Amino acid sequence: MEKTKYQELVNELSPNSKIISNTLKAFLIGGLFSIGGQFILNTFKSAGIAQDSAATYTSIVLIFIGVLLTGLGLYQRIGKFAGAGSAVPITGFANAVASPAIEFKKEGHIMGVGARMFILAGPVIVFGTFTSMIVGVFYYFSKGGLL
Amino acid sequence: MAKRLGEQTIKIDNPVSIINTASVVGPKEGQGPLARYFDVVLDDILHGCESWEKAESKIVETALNKVIEKADLSSRDIDIIIAGDLLDQNTGSTFGVMHLNRPFWGIFSACSNIGQAMSIGALTIDSGAAEKIIAGASSHFCSAEKQFRTPLELGNQRAPTSTWTVTGSGCTILSNSQDGPFITHATVGKIVDFGVVDAANMGAAMAPAAADTIAAHFRDTRREPSYYDLIITGDLGYIGRELAFRLMGDKGYQLDDTYTDCGIKIFDKAKQDTHSGGSGCACSAVTFAGYLFNALKEQTLNKILFVPTGALLSPTSSQQGQSIPGIAHAVAIENTR
Numbered sequence: 001m002e003k004t005k006y007q008e009l010v011n012e013l014s015p016n017s018k019i020i021s022n023t024l025k026a027f028l029i030g031g032l033f034s035i036g037g038q039f040i041l042n043t044f045k046s047a048g049i050a051q052d053s054a055a056t057y058t059s060i061v062l063i064f065i066g067v068l069l070t071g072l073g074l075y076q077r078i079g080k081f082a083g084a085g086s087a088v089p090i091t092g093f094a095n096a097v098a099s100p101a102i103e104f105k106k107e108g109h110i111m112g113v114g115a116r117m118f119i120l121a122g123p124v125i126v127f128g129t130f131t132s133m134i135v136g137v138f139y140y141f142s143k144g145g146l147l
Numbered sequence: 148m149a150k151r152l153g154e155q156t157i158k159i160d161n162p163v164s165i166i167n168t169a170s171v172v173g174p175k176e177g178q179g180p181l182a183r184y185f186d187v188v189l190d191d192i193l194h195g196c197e198s199w200e201k202a203e204s205k206i207v208e209t210a211l212n213k214v215i216e217k218a219d220l221s222s223r224d225i226d227i228i229i230a231g232d233l234l235d236q237n238t239g240s241t242f243g244v245m246h247l248n249r250p251f252w253g254i255f256s257a258c259s260n261i262g263q264a265m266s267i268g269a270l271t272i273d274s275g276a277a278e279k280i281i282a283g284a285s286s287h288f289c290s291a292e293k294q295f296r297t298p299l300e301l302g303n304q305r306a307p308t309s310t311w312t313v314t315g316s317g318c319t320i321l322s323n324s325q326d327g328p329f330i331t332h333a334t335v336g337k338i339v340d341f342g343v344v345d346a347a348n349m350g351a352a353m354a355p356a357a358a359d360t361i362a363a364h365f366r367d368t369r370r371e372p373s374y375y376d377l378i379i380t381g382d383l384g385y386i387g388r389e390l391a392f393r394l395m396g397d398k399g400y401q402l403d404d405t406y407t408d409c410g411i412k413i414f415d416k417a418k419q420d421t422h423s424g425g426s427g428c429a430c431s432a433v434t435f436a437g438y439l440f441n442a443l444k445e446q447t448l449n450k451i452l453f454v455p456t457g458a459l460l461s462p463t464s465s466q467q468g469q470s471i472p473g474i475a476h477a478v479a480i481e482n483t484r
Contacts, residue, residue, distance in 0.1 A: 001355075001394060001397045003341050003342045006341045006342075006355065006390075006394075007341075007342065007343075009390065009393060010343065010348070010351040010386075010390065013351075013386055013389050013390060014307075014308045014348055014351065014386055015307040015308065016307070017304070017306065017307060022304070070300050070302075073300060075300065075302045076299065076300050076301065076302050077302075078302055079301070079302020079303055079304070080302070080303075080304055080305075082302075083303075083304045086302050087302060087303065092302065095300070095301060095302050096301065098300070099297075099298035099299070099300035099301040099302075100298045100301075102298065102300055103293055103298035103299065103300070104298075106197065106198040106200075120297070120298075120301065
């Protein structure tokens with residue numbers, strides 16, 4: 001059998017992920033995370049905290065929740081059900097940092113936790129920072145006119 | 148002395164018997180359909196150790212001690228231990244074998260390790276260079292995930308084509324004894340690459356190698372698939388088994404229900420959420436050491452072709468975009484010779 005024909009056979013016999021049900025689950029759980037975030041934000045604002053500070057506090061609380069659920073072994077179970085619904089919110093970012101930190105603890109605090117903590121989240125930080133630099137340069141030379 | 152048949156097969160000439168086996172498995176395997184065939188089912192996947200890598204080595208040590216005990220031997224009776232695993236530099240095996248203080252060959256052909264270990268062991272005994280050899284292989288779900296995939300606590304979804312690495316170690320003692328079952332042939336696999344790049348579909352990556360080796364075995368020995376009571380590959384899972392089945396048909400060998408895969412046997416797909424099936428060095432090693440050896444001893448199976456399969460990738464080769472080559476080593480095991 002030729003390689004191209006084999007690849008066709010592999011595609012035919014390999015089931016795909018269930019896109020519709022996965023999308024619905026992601027929408028549902030991602031939406032619940034967002035509602036939770038909005039609730040936390042509203043609570044801070046009703047306590048008299050300004051919008052900017054309240055948004056920062058909300059992120060901190062959500063990150064804490066993400067790390068806590070990861071440490072308790074629950075985020076993995078949520079992620080198995082929700083997929084992108086729990087990976088995309090900021091709690092998912094916290095999970096992507098906390099899970100390798102737990103995994104590589106046995107290799108010590110420096111070469112284990114410290115060095116490996118960002119193996120998953122590192123690219124997001126690097127390219128996020130890089131993108132913001134490009135946007136900043138455009139913004140500077142256009143005096144805000146382009147944006 | 149052993150004889151060469153055709154291009155890839157070696158016929159073992161003097162009797163090489165499998166005198167005993169031992170299997171140690173993790174909790175999940177202990178809930179699977181083969182549970183009653185395993186010698187030790189661990190409650191704790193860490194086996195009392197502080198890391199998964201240490202646990203894997205301790206599982207190896209437990210299996211080695213168990214097989215020596217079951218065969219009513221002492222470790223001094225063992226001439227050579229041959230073993231392999233999936234961890235970097237074979238540490239799963241070496242740190243487990245070390246305490247027995249016996250001569251050791253560490254081998255690597257990924258998850259087909261047990262097939263390679265049994266082949267080398269059989270040839271060494273056939274040559275008269277050793278009387279008793281332990282051939283074994285091990286893997287651990289958590290240490291394999293850590294090395295090849297993502298952290299366990301990462302909230303992601305497994306692909307429907309993915310397989311579940313078996314936690315455990317399977318060991319066999321080969322000897323020049325006159326009691327069966329005997330290893331009669333070993334077909335040495337070639338590295339076969341059909342260009343599969345999806346590391347979440349290992350069955351598809353390895354199926355061409357399995358079909359290549361099985362076809363070579365039939366060609367070299369002039370045997371037909373119907374000669375065997377069972378043909379069983381190592382860890383192709385459901386998808387890989389179907390692919391290998393079709394590839395064999397394409398090569399002119401029509402297999403039937405007597406062809407299955409250890410990755411299909413070891414887990415209950417419906418209840419255990421293992422997607423395409425079991426995988427890892429231990430998948431074929433413990434299925435043989437537990438279920439298959441028992442069936443040979445009870446003579447419900449008398450002639451089997453055992454074909455452990457391996458995917459020859461590393462995290463680096465995968466990240467550099469290389470496809471995943473496969474390998475499969477076939478061992479013919481028969482109650483009479």
